[in-house]
Amino acid sequence: MIAALPSIVSRLRLKQLRLLIALDEQGSLHRAAEQVFISQPGATKSLHEIENTFGAELFTRNSQGLVPNDLGRCVIRYARLIHSDLAHLREEMVGILQGQGGRLSVGTIMGAVPMLMRALGRLRRKQPELSVEIVEDTSARLLGLVEQGRLDLAICRTSVSQRPDAYDALTLHPEQLTIVAHPDHPAGRAGMLSLADLSIYRWVVYPANMPMRLLLEREFSQCALEFPRYPVETASTFTMLSLLQEDPELVAVMPLAVAEFSEKFGIIRRLPLKLQSRSEPYGAVARRGSRLSAAALLLLEELQTEQLSA
Known part of the structure; x- marks a missing residue:
């Protein structure tokens, strides 16, 4: 059973977290002890104290050394976060001074x-x-x-x-939104487009329940159109731009500020279609x-x- 928080807080020490990080990096108690400048018996004792503090085994022992189990990986991840936060704390204090x-x-x-x-x-x-x-x-x-x-x-x-x-x-x-595509997209030559004109193409869309996805779904619904089947979903700017570069027939909705920036470098082009819905600020x-x-x-x-x- 995992120990209670007050018990962990009162018993856990920062140098023990350094040992956990070293064990993850070295995979060996001997090498980890050298990295944090303690003896191997001292490292063994410290690891035993850490596991007693949490009330659980954190590593699997085998002939190759120590391998963190699921709980161990969780503790190591937070040990790294705490170590990083302390580094940021010192950096900010120096900056303030x-x-x-x-x-x-x-x-x-x-x-x-x-x-x-x-x-x-x-x-x-x-x-x-x-x-x-x-x-x-x-x-x-x-x-x-x-x-x-x-x-x-x-x-x-x-x-x-x-x-x-x-x-x-x-x-x-x-936030203003706009419809974008590859610079050579077939619809880019049109003088004016409707959403129906673009519904025949495949779309790159934001994941479900994200504000821009909900807005696009509303646009299709208001035009009595079926939402695009088999879209590619991503929340990544770079992935979206890469997909549009890779496939000249994909279409996407994108914030106007990002589209204008990308269009300057010839990565995409904005399509002549004005969305009716307003995006949430x-x-x-x-x-x-x-x-x-x-x-x-x-x-x-x-x-x-x-x-x-x-």
């Missing part, structure tokens, strides 16, 4: 990437030694990272959460009541500038 603003972790959905890049570009010119981590993902996953404290801010939509009131929406930005989101870091406040100012210039 040196007046550099420290470290910033920000998440973004695909449609907000161009806006975020502009805001970060201005911020990094003001704070050239600021360390920045950018995570691109779906709104649901970004909100989870905000909730866990992994992100200072996320530019996404809170409506996808079952607890939208758990977050503060600090800015609000409209997105915003800069933080945990409700949380205190933003100095770097996050500076980024928020730049995002608000983007909002005013939109």
Whole structure:
């Protein structure tokens, strides 16, 4: 039976987490002990203490050494996260002392990437030694990272959460969508298109229940058209662009800002079809009541500038 949290917190030590990471990297107690500068008997004792702390065996012993089991892989994954968080903590403290603003972790959905890049570009010119981590993902996953404290801010939509009131929406930005395809797509030569004209082609679409997927489904429904069969589903910008490059007959819906950026480089072309539905705005989101870091406040100012210039 897994030990209770208070017991784990009171007994687990950081140097034990370093040993777990070393064991995963080395696969040998002897080599792991050398990596963390302790004796092999000391490493054996420490591993025994770790397993007693959690109340479970974390490794399988065999002739080749130690192999983490499912529980062990889980503990090692969190050991790495804790080690990484401590490194980020020190980095941010050094940055604050040196007046550099420290470290910033920000998440973004695909449609907000161009806006975020502009805001970060201005911020990094003001704070050239600021360390920045950018995570691109779906709104649901970004909100989870905000909730866990992994992100200072996320530019996404809170409506996808079952607890939208758990977050503060600090800015609000409209999003326009457009239909795109390969530059040589057959429909690209048309003067004006209807959704019926494009329903004969295969589509790249966002996964079910994502806002842009729901909008596209609504467009087809309003035109009394069947939603495309056998679509390719992805939430990845790069995957979507790669698919459109690979197959000149695919069609996709994409945020206008991303489409305009990609079209500059001849990767895609926008098709002459105006969507009737309006996309839900997105915003800069933080945990409700949380205190933003100095770097996050500076980024928020730049995002608000983007909002005013939109």
